Amino acid sequence: MTLSTADYAVPAACTHDSSSDTYHPRFAVERKSGDDFLTALTWERDRFTSELRRAAEWPQPLAVVVETSWETLLRNRGCMSWRDIHPNQMVGTLSAWTRHYNVAFRFFESRRRAELCAFLLLVRHSLRREQI
Numbered sequence: 001m002t003l004s005t006a007d008y009a010v011p012a013a014c015t016h017d018s019s020s021d022t023y024h025p026r027f028a029v030e031r032k033s034g035d036d037f038l039t040a041l042t043w044e045r046d047r048f049t050s051e052l053r054r055a056a057e058w059p060q061p062l063a064v065v066v067e068t069s070w071e072t073l074l075r076n077r078g079c080m081s082w083r084d085i086h087p088n089q090m091v092g093t094l095s096a097w098t099r100h101y102n103v104a105f106r107f108f109e110s111r112r113r114a115e116l117c118a119f120l121l122l123v124r125h126s127l128r129r130e131q132i
């Protein structure tokens with residue numbers, strides 16, 4: 001099974017292409033470690049913006065859950081300390097992406113909290129679908 005966009009989705013919120021065994025979600029969660037997040041901003045920017053474009057018509061934004069805190073990134077600590085990216089560049093990119101794409105970023109100080117957020121976002125989306 002493959003998702004066309006993101007890492008996690010609720011199967012009921014997807015269409016399934018049986019020929020490629022690919023699910024196309026209408027809501028999904030992309031989880032990134034701090035290093036993966038910075039790579040998406042730099043070396044894999046084109047690939048990541050393609051993923052953002054695939055979520056353009058979704059009724060809910062693509063949820064990107066990052067396993068490092070906003071403060072860590074802004075203070076050039078942790079995964080930022082050895083990257084050649086200034087916090088202002090990161091802020092500018094995120095600001096542009098949230099204006100131009102259907103995406104919402106969430107930052108957490110630990111992997112465990114990011115996992116919990118991803119799970120709760122999927123549960124909340126699933127419950128909303130059941131109410132419709």
